Amino acid sequence: xxxxxxxxxxxxxxxxxxxxxxxxxxxxxxxxxxxxxxxxxxxxxxxxxxxxxxxxxxxxxxxxxxxxxxxxxxxxxxxxxxxxxxxxxxxxxxxxxxxxx
Amino acid sequence: xxxxxxxxxxxxxxxxxxxxxxxxxxxxxxxxxxxxxxxxxxxxxxxxxxxxxxxxxxxxxxxxxxxxxxxxxxxxxxxxxxxxxxxxxxxxxxxxxxxxxxxxxxxxxxxxxxxxxxxxxxxxxxxxxxxxxxxxxxxxxxxxx
Numbered sequence: 001x002x003x004x005x006x007x008x009x010x011x012x013x014x015x016x017x018x019x020x021x022x023x024x025x026x027x028x029x030x031x032x033x034x035x036x037x038x039x040x041x042x043x044x045x046x047x048x049x050x051x052x053x054x055x056x057x058x059x060x061x062x063x064x065x066x067x068x069x070x071x072x073x074x075x076x077x078x079x080x081x082x083x084x085x086x087x088x089x090x091x092x093x094x095x096x097x098x099x100x101x
Numbered sequence: 102x103x104x105x106x107x108x109x110x111x112x113x114x115x116x117x118x119x120x121x122x123x124x125x126x127x128x129x130x131x132x133x134x135x136x137x138x139x140x141x142x143x144x145x146x147x148x149x150x151x152x153x154x155x156x157x158x159x160x161x162x163x164x165x166x167x168x169x170x171x172x173x174x175x176x177x178x179x180x181x182x183x184x185x186x187x188x189x190x191x192x193x194x195x196x197x198x199x200x201x202x203x204x205x206x207x208x209x210x211x212x213x214x215x216x217x218x219x220x221x222x223x224x225x226x227x228x229x230x231x232x233x234x235x236x237x238x239x240x241x242x243x244x245x246x
Contacts, residue, residue, distance in 0.1 A: 021116075021123075023117055029207065053145075056211040056215050057152065057208075059211055084141045092209060
């Protein structure tokens with residue numbers, strides 16, 4: 001599990017890699033939140049290109065960041081999801097509130 | 102039910118073992134030559150069941166999680182995940198999508214929904230103070246090697 005966060009034009013980009021489960025989500029959440037709370041960007045883009053596994057803990061991770069971004073009127077964007085990740089996302093109906101590109 | 106092969110694994114309820122449980126089940130199931138998607142479905146369902154045992158069954162206490170994986174006739178996979186935790190007071194309510202008792206841990210309440218939709222059959226039996234057993238089955242499709 002690894003998170004690389006950078007900033008470009010008011011957007012914080014979190015490049016996630018490895019597996020997302022209940023065990024790893026906790027650290028991912030802490031790393032993203034530390035950066036995002038201090039920067040308060042207009043948009044947070046979570047990039048799932050490097051994710052090799054995700055269960056419903058990933059949904060909790062996304063919903064938590066969505067709520068956090070809303071605190072200052074920011075937006076959340078989901079990028080780079082593989083087909084098996086999209087199946088979990090679809091089950092949650094999260095695409096109705098979060099932009100998936 | 103004709104059992105062609107069987108594996109039993111016992112893991113303590115440490116969250117790091119969620120990955121270990123997935124790896125163990127994958128390495129057993131692979132002998133039935135599943136597709137990438139079938140294997141991914143099984144791994145995800147196992148991850149949800151083991152996480153439930155850790156987060157809700159044992160609630161921070163340490164206990165054992167027992168995994169039984171069987172390869173049955175006609176390429177059917179049987180998986181039983183059992184804990185001796187606190188049990189579920191209302192199984193029907195727990196299985197409702199988005200129901201969670203651990204929102205502070207950012208649990209989405211989708212664990213049972215994932216198990217139900219990624220596997221063919223799901224059965225949950227639970228007794229307060231005794232524990233919970235989740236049984237799942239999935240028949241692998243016929244595909245050319």
